[in-house]
Amino acid sequence: MSQVILEAKGIFLSFHGVAALTNVSFEVRKGEIFSIIGPNGAGKTCMMNCINGLYHPQRGNLFFNGTEITGLTPHRRAALGLSRTFQKIELFSGMTVLDNIRLGRHLHLRSGILGSAIYWGKTSREEIEARKFIEEEIIDLLEIEAVRNEVTGMLPYGMQKRIELARALAVQPEVILLDEPLAGLNLEEVEDMARFIVDINEDERWKVTCVLVEHDMGVVMDLSDRVMVLNFGVKIADGTPSEIQENPEVIKAYLGEVEDLYVSRR
Amino acid sequence: MSAADERRIGEIEITEDLTLPKLLVRQCTTFGEQRVAMREKEYGIWRPVTWAQYLQYVKEITLGFVELGLEPGDKVIMIGDNRPEALWSEMAAMCAGGIGVWLFQDCLMDEVQYIVDHSDAKFYVAEGQEEVDKALAIRDRCPKLKKIIWDDPKGMRHYEDPMLISLDEVMRIGRERIQKEPDLFDNLVNRGQGKDICLLFYTSGTTSLPKGALLTHYNMLTMGRNLMRVDPCKPSDDFVSYLPFAWIGEQMMSISCGLQIGYTINFPEEPETAQHNVREIGPHVMFAPPRLYEQYTRSVQVKHLDATWLKRVLYRLGMKIGYHTADLKFAKEPIPIHWKILRWFAELFLFSKIRDHLGLSRVRHAYTGGAAMGPDHFRFFHAIGVNLKQIYGQTEIAGISVVHRDDDIKFDTVGKPIPETEVKIGENDEILSKSPSVFVGYYKMPEETAKTLKDGWLHSGDTGFIDEDGHLVVFDRSKDIMILSDGRKFSPQFLEARLKFSPYVKDALVVGDKRPYVTSIICIDYNTVGKWAEDHGINYTSYTELSQIPQVYDLVESQITEVNRGLPDVAKIRKFANLYKEFDADDDELTRTRKIRRAFVENRYKDIIDFMYADKDMLHMDTSITYEDGRVAKIKADIRLQDVKDGGRK
Numbered sequence: 001m002s003q004v005i006l007e008a009k010g011i012f013l014s015f016h017g018v019a020a021l022t023n024v025s026f027e028v029r030k031g032e033i034f035s036i037i038g039p040n041g042a043g044k045t046c047m048m049n050c051i052n053g054l055y056h057p058q059r060g061n062l063f064f065n066g067t068e069i070t071g072l073t074p075h076r077r078a079a080l081g082l083s084r085t086f087q088k089i090e091l092f093s094g095m096t097v098l099d100n101i102r103l104g105r106h107l108h109l110r111s112g113i114l115g116s117a118i119y120w121g122k123t124s125r126e127e128i129e130a131r132k133f134i135e136e137e138i139i140d141l142l143e144i145e146a147v148r149n150e151v152t153g154m155l156p157y158g159m160q161k162r163i164e165l166a167r168a169l170a171v172q173p174e175v176i177l178l179d180e181p182l183a184g185l186n187l188e189e190v191e192d193m194a195r196f197i198v199d200i201n202e203d204e205r206w207k208v209t210c211v212l213v214e215h216d217m218g219v220v221m222d223l224s225d226r227v228m229v230l231n232f233g234v235k236i237a238d239g240t241p242s243e244i245q246e247n248p249e250v251i252k253a254y255l256g257e258v259e260d261l262y263v264s265r266r
Numbered sequence: 267m268s269a270a271d272e273r274r275i276g277e278i279e280i281t282e283d284l285t286l287p288k289l290l291v292r293q294c295t296t297f298g299e300q301r302v303a304m305r306e307k308e309y310g311i312w313r314p315v316t317w318a319q320y321l322q323y324v325k326e327i328t329l330g331f332v333e334l335g336l337e338p339g340d341k342v343i344m345i346g347d348n349r350p351e352a353l354w355s356e357m358a359a360m361c362a363g364g365i366g367v368w369l370f371q372d373c374l375m376d377e378v379q380y381i382v383d384h385s386d387a388k389f390y391v392a393e394g395q396e397e398v399d400k401a402l403a404i405r406d407r408c409p410k411l412k413k414i415i416w417d418d419p420k421g422m423r424h425y426e427d428p429m430l431i432s433l434d435e436v437m438r439i440g441r442e443r444i445q446k447e448p449d450l451f452d453n454l455v456n457r458g459q460g461k462d463i464c465l466l467f468y469t470s471g472t473t474s475l476p477k478g479a480l481l482t483h484y485n486m487l488t489m490g491r492n493l494m495r496v497d498p499c500k501p502s503d504d505f506v507s508y509l510p511f512a513w514i515g516e517q518m519m520s521i522s523c524g525l526q527i528g529y530t531i532n533f534p535e536e537p538e539t540a541q542h543n544v545r546e547i548g549p550h551v552m553f554a555p556p557r558l559y560e561q562y563t564r565s566v567q568v569k570h571l572d573a574t575w576l577k578r579v580l581y582r583l584g585m586k587i588g589y590h591t592a593d594l595k596f597a598k599e600p601i602p603i604h605w606k607i608l609r610w611f612a613e614l615f616l617f618s619k620i621r622d623h624l625g626l627s628r629v630r631h632a633y634t635g636g637a638a639m640g641p642d643h644f645r646f647f648h649a650i651g652v653n654l655k656q657i658y659g660q661t662e663i664a665g666i667s668v669v670h671r672d673d674d675i676k677f678d679t680v681g682k683p684i685p686e687t688e689v690k691i692g693e694n695d696e697i698l699s700k701s702p703s704v705f706v707g708y709y710k711m712p713e714e715t716a717k718t719l720k721d722g723w724l725h726s727g728d729t730g731f732i733d734e735d736g737h738l739v740v741f742d743r744s745k746d747i748m749i750l751s752d753g754r755k756f757s758p759q760f761l762e763a764r765l766k767f768s769p770y771v772k773d774a775l776v777v778g779d780k781r782p783y784v785t786s787i788i789c790i791d792y793n794t795v796g797k798w799a800e801d802h803g804i805n806y807t808s809y810t811e812l813s814q815i816p817q818v819y820d821l822v823e824s825q826i827t828e829v830n831r832g833l834p835d836v837a838k839i840r841k842f843a844n845l846y847k848e849f850d851a852d853d854d855e856l857t858r859t860r861k862i863r864r865a866f867v868e869n870r871y872k873d874i875i876d877f878m879y880a881d882k883d884m885l886h887m888d889t890s891i892t893y894e895d896g897r898v899a900k901i902k903a904d905i906r907l908q909d910v911k912d913g914g915r916k
Contacts, residue, residue, distance in 0.1 A: 135309035141420075146538035148310065195421070202423060 004063075005030040005209050006051065006082075006175055011060035013046055013233075020046045021057065021233045028175065028211055033201055035212040035220045037244075038230035039253060044213045045087060047230065048177050051211070052084050053077045064175070079107055081174035085164040085181060087213075093153030097163050100152055101138060104170030105130050137205060138166050142196055158189035165196060175209045176200070182216050194219050221245065229253065278526055280491060285458035285483040286525060287361040293528050294321035301501070301528070306350050307535040307543055315350055317528075323350075323437070325451045327358035330440030331389065332454070334413055334431070338363030341385045341466060345369040345378070345400070346393025348507045349533050351417045351433055353520065355391045356511070360464050360483075361455055364389075367466045367478075368512035370858040371397070372851065377476070379404040381468050385478060385709065386410050391433075394418030398425065405429065460484035466709055467514060469661045478709035479661045489664035489703035490522030492684040496669055497631045503529035503550040504628075508540040513859055515553045515635060515657075518665035523551075544625035552632050556639035556763075557860050559632075559654065562624050563646050564769040568794050584616035588649030595648065596675060617650045626652050633657045635666065635680075637861045638740075640763030644677035656680045658740055662724055664703040668738050679737035689738055695729040697740065748779035750836045758864075761786070761829065761839065768825035769794045773849045775867055776839070777875050783840040785878040787871055788822055789813075789848045795821070810903055813844040819908045826910050840910055841878045845871070846887065846903040853891060874905060883907050 006028040013021040021043045028034045036044045049055040051062060053074035062070045069077055083104070091100050109130060111123040119127070139145055142162055147155060152163060161181060168176055178197065182190050200206040214220050220227065221241040228238040231253040237244060244250055278289070297303070297317035304320065305312045315323075336342070342359035344366060346352055356366045367385045369378060371393075378400050382390065390411055392398045401414045416422060417433035443450065464483045468476040505524060509516045524531050529551075534543035570581045587608045594601050601609070621627045632647070635657035647654040658680035659666030668689060670681035683689045687701035704724045707715035718725050729747070730740040741747060741757060750756050758776040765774040765786065772791040778784035792809050795818060799806055806812040822844060830838040849855040855867050868875065877885045885905045890898050 132309075135311075140309060143536070145310070145536045146542075199421075 003030040004028070005065055006211070007063040008047075008051070009061045009063070011047070011050055011057045011062070013043075013050060013055060013057045019233050021050070021230075024060075024230070024233070024235045026228050026235065026238060028209060029225075030209055031201070031207060032225035033197070033210045033212060033223050035214060035224040035227045036230060037214070037217070037220055037227060041232070042230040043233040044230055045179055046233075048084065048179050048211070048213055052082065052177055075107075078171055078173075081172070082177070083168040083171040083173035083175075084177035085161075085168050085179060087179040087183065089157070089160045089164055091152045091160060091163055091167070093151075095152060096149055097144060097152055097155070097166075098134070098148045100163055101134055101166045101170050102130070104167035105134060107171055133172075134170060138169050141199060141203075142166050142169075143192075158185045158193075161185060161189075161193065162196070165193075169200065169206075169208075173208060175211060177211045177213075179213050180215065181212070182214055182219060190216065190219065194223060197223060277491060277495070280460070280484065280487045282460050282484075283458075284460050284487060285360070285455075285462065286464055286486060286521065287357065287455045287458055289487070289525055290324065290357055290361075291321065291452075291455055293525060294318060297501075297528055302530050303528075304350050304353070304531040304533065305547075306533040307539070307546075310535075312532070312546075320354070323354045324357045324361060325444065326437040326440035327354055327433070328361040328440065328451060328454065329443040329447075330436035330438075331358055331362045331364070332450070333439045333443050334389070334436065336362050336364050336389060338457075339463075340364045340389070341367050341387040342389045342391060343367045343369060343382055343385065343387040344391045344511070345371055345373070345397045346391075347371060347537060348509075348511055348516070349393070349417075352391075352393070352511060353507075353531070355415075355433070356521075359389075360458075361451070363454060363457065363462070365463050365466050367468070368510075368517075369468075370510050370512040373400075373858065374852060375400060375403060379407055381476060381478075382408045382411060384476075385466055385468075388412045389415060391415045391417075395421035395425075398422070398430065402427065402429075458483065460487070463706070465517065467517075467661050468512075477711055477714055479705045480707055480709055481661075481664050481705050485664040485703045485705060486517070486522045487526065488686065488701070489518060489666065490526045492686050492701070492703070493518070493666060493669065494523055494527060495685045496671065497551075499523060499527045499529055499551055501528040503527070503630075504532055504547050505529055505551050506532045506534065506540075506544045506547050506549045506625075508534045508537070508544070509554060509558075510858070513555075513636075514659075514661045514665045515555070515633075519551065519553050522665065541625070545623070546625075548625060548628040550628050550630050552626075552629055553657070554632075554634060555636040555859060556634050556643070557637075559634055559639065559643055559647065560766050563643055563767065564791065564794060566620060566624070566646075567769040568797070580615055584612040585649060587612045588617065588651075589645060592645055592648035596645075596677065598673075613651060620650050621652060629653070631655065633669070635659065636859055638757075638759040638763055639677075640760075640767050641677045642764065642767035644675075648675070658738060660724075660726060662705045662718065662726075663699060663701060664705065667699045667701060667703070674735070674737075676733075676735070676737055679733060679735075679739050681738065682736055683738070689732070690723075691731055692723075692725065695731060695741070697726045697728045697730045697738065698723045699726065700724065748777075748784075750778060750784070751782050752836045754834070754836060756837050761833075761837070762862075764829045765826065768828070770798065770821060770825055773862070775849075775862065775864070775871070777868065777878075778837075781879060784837060785875065786826070786839050786842045787845050787867075787874060788826075788842055789845050790818065790822065792848070809848070810846040810901070813846055814904065814906055816906075819844060819906060823908060823910055830910065838910070841907060842910065843874050843878060843885075843905050843907045845874075846901065846905065847891060850891070874907075878907055 004027045009025050011021050011024045036047055038044055050057050053072060061068055064080055064082060109126055111126055115123040139148060181193055197210060200208045201210050224241055227241055227244045229236050229250050236249045236253060237247045294317040299316050299318045301317055302314040303317040304315045342364050344352055344355055359366045367387060369381060390401045392401060394416060398414060398416050405411050414430050415433055415436055460483050462483060463480045465481045467479045467481060469479060505519055507520050520531055532547045534540040591601055591605055591609045629652060632652050632654045655670035657666045658668040667687045668680050668683050689699045692698045700723050728740055730738055733739055747755050748758050761776040762774045765771050770791055771788055773789035775787040790813050799812060804815060804817055826839050826842060851858050856862055874885060887903045887905055889901050891901055
């Protein structure tokens with residue numbers, strides 16, 4: 001558990017002089033569920049975007065498995081094993097569910113244009129391998145058999161969230177960034193999604209380290225191994241869920257809303 | 267026609283010592299590696315299991331069971347979706363001399379506990395985590411339960427209870443035992459006799475506690491043979507098994523008929539994909555309760571409304587031709603040549619497409635049974651060229667005893683008895699039947715057995731009569747007949763079935779017994795009414811809200827008016843209320859086979875019914891609903907009551 005897989009050192013991010021993140025440092029250990037919480041506008045999603053490479057921090061360094069990734073583009077980081085889902089669904093709504101998931105797998109396909117056109121030997125073996133992986137590991141795990149050939153845009157919101165997770169998993173990541181995976185879901189969908197997160201984290205076949213941004217405190221405190229709290233772009237605490245719940249600064253930052261949040265959905 | 271005349275070539279001979287396991291061994295040896303016994307869609311691909319593999323798996327599980335302590339006569343509970351492992355376990359239990367007991371997958375904890383305890387079950391074969399959880403929750407109250415077996419590993423990571431064992435592990439133990447004693451399996455199977463009990467089948471019962479009917483190998487085998495004497499199946503046929511195994515109809519198709527003729531049984535990927543999977547397979551035979559056919563008609567009616575202008579015109583024209591020719595067929599009148607030509611065109615452009623979409627393109631015999639089905643549905647299916655036939659029977663006679671013959675279909679009857687079966691009308695118009703498939707009694711309920719089984723005649727509790735063509739007409743449960751204000755007897759089921767032909771009505775309860783007029787409680791169909799509301803710019807957030815919208819009331823009223831047309835004045839529905847929820851088996855309103863529990867529902871919604879006869883137009887309800895995991899939630903709702911204005915044109 002103790003091996004550090006993702007590390008941020010002194011991250012500064014500002015937009016035209018407005019500081020979004022100020023000197024944020026943290027470590028994510030291999031195999032854990034690490035949550036980032038904080039009030040609205042605290043910089044949680046900014047932090048996710050920095051890790052994933054959509055934003056480039058002005059100062060600070062990011063390390064993935066000991067290698068510096070600060071300057072890499074998002075697709076290079078994905079190739080290293082870092083994948084994500086989005087707060088607002090970012091699927092290709094005109095494509096089928098299966099095509100969306102396959103797209104996540106595309107990164108791992110080595111065949112060129114010519115090989116794919118002829119579909120012979122290595123290419124077909126590779127395709128069969130990819131199909132097997134998607135069907136057996138992802139579709140079965142996330143229980144999306146019934147919609148695999150549906151057009152994504154026609155599906156209910158909760159199902160689309162699940163498809164996003166499926167696509168992120170198709171990358172076969174070591175670390176997955178989950179940006180509010182439970183937002184907008186109903187009670188039943190929340191329970192399903194929470195179970196999937198636990199599954200990909202604990203299942204021998206996956207063992208994916210999860211970085212979770214979430215507002216549903218009940219779920220965060222239940223699932224997380226460690227929690228980091230941001231407030232106005234500054235890290236104010238990190239530790240186990242019970243430490244965080246008792247931390248006076250956290251309580252102060254959340255005061256007013258915390259009461260409601262802690263009892264959410266319970 | 268005597269039984270011997272109807273005997274067919276290739277039919278198996280059922281001797282006194284033939285059992286299902288013996289037949290299994292025989293069929294597996296005959297068909298071997300060459301033929302597919304079953305298929306399951308898994309990971310998006312249909313995966314076959316040959317007869318040789320089937321036998322091997324059953325062998326391993328049987329000896330695994332024996333090694334774990336299953337003795338002859340022990341009960342094995344099975345619960346879960348339809349899947350090959352379920353059938354293997356059932357056959358294995360029988361091979362070891364045990365007795366299979368099926369539970370509906372959505373049974374509540376209390377029902378599970380009652381049946382596990384009452385049946386004295388020793389083993390509990392679960393599909394996955396959900397079913398295992400149910401077993402773990404009740405095991406303290408069921409001390410006779412020894413082992414809980416599961417086969418789907420999903421979510422089972424942290425389960426480390428000594429009572430739990432995976433099916434893979436059971437099979438591994440079985441393989442070891444085979445190494446040690448290669449002859450044991452054959453010895454076990456050869457010990458069996460036709461009169462041994464093979465299944466303990468709990469009837470859902472619309473009125474009382476579940477009763478466990480004991481069925482023998484002989485019962486199951488003769489039932490299958492006699493049905494296939496009427497409608498022969500072929501070994502090359504396909505059948506899709508997706509209705510609960512805890513329903514006798516599914517046992518009858520998968521085991522009684524399936525094993526005997528050796529057709530391929532197909533299992534869908536997930537319950538949600540069943541409809542797609544049925545279409546992929548295109549089964550030759552199917553048997554389903556009316557509810558499924560009602561859903562089919564509903565989906566066709568709704569989808570055609572969404573189609574383009576040309577398709578809608580084609581549909582309307584084609585259906586006119588279909589209905590006309592179907593009516594001629596029912597009346598046993600010859601179809602004139604020009605109608606035949608028209609029908610040929612309609613078949614080409616419409617019917618074959620509809621059948622394909624419903625997965626019925628290859629179906630030779632489609633049966634419905636278990637509850638009454640309206641004539642409108644019957645006409646619909648015959649219009650589109652599906653040979654839909656009514657079946658009548660009960661668990662106590664191993665499934666069925668009466669069926670329509672192909673060229674002799676009357677939709678107000680259930681047909682004629684199958685070979686070796688006698689049906690007569692007893693006292694109080696009760697339907698009695700006698701056949702080799704009549705069960706041996708209820709488990710641990712001698713009084714009930716004595717009431718039901720007299721001199722080999724099975725007393726069904728249903729009333730009916732035999733019409734001039736020798737067809738059996740089933741009224742209903744005797745107590746379900748209503749007496750109208752003019753003293754006329756009328757069947758509420760008939761009205762309900764007519765109402766349910768409307769795509770907007772999912773369920774209905776008709777009340778009118780000894781009342782001044784007839785009323786109805788309606789459960790709207792959430793999908794179709796929801797879509798209708800969207801199309802008409804009506805906003806809603808939930809079933810409860812949707813059901814109470816005035817426009818929806820007017821929509822339902824127009825559907826009732828349609829049904830009222832052609833009914834005698836006293837039988838017309840005068841007032842109705844939309845219920846704030848659908849009828850649900852979890853609330854005990856329906857049986858697990860989704861028949862309405864009339865007395866219970868009438869009592870539960872007594873307030874609504876009273877108000878309908880009290881000239882009020884609004885009722886405040888305060889009630890509760892039960893979720894599948896046993897949680898109970900309170901519901902508060904205002905229910906509108908509405909008159910059906912134009913009592914129906916004549």
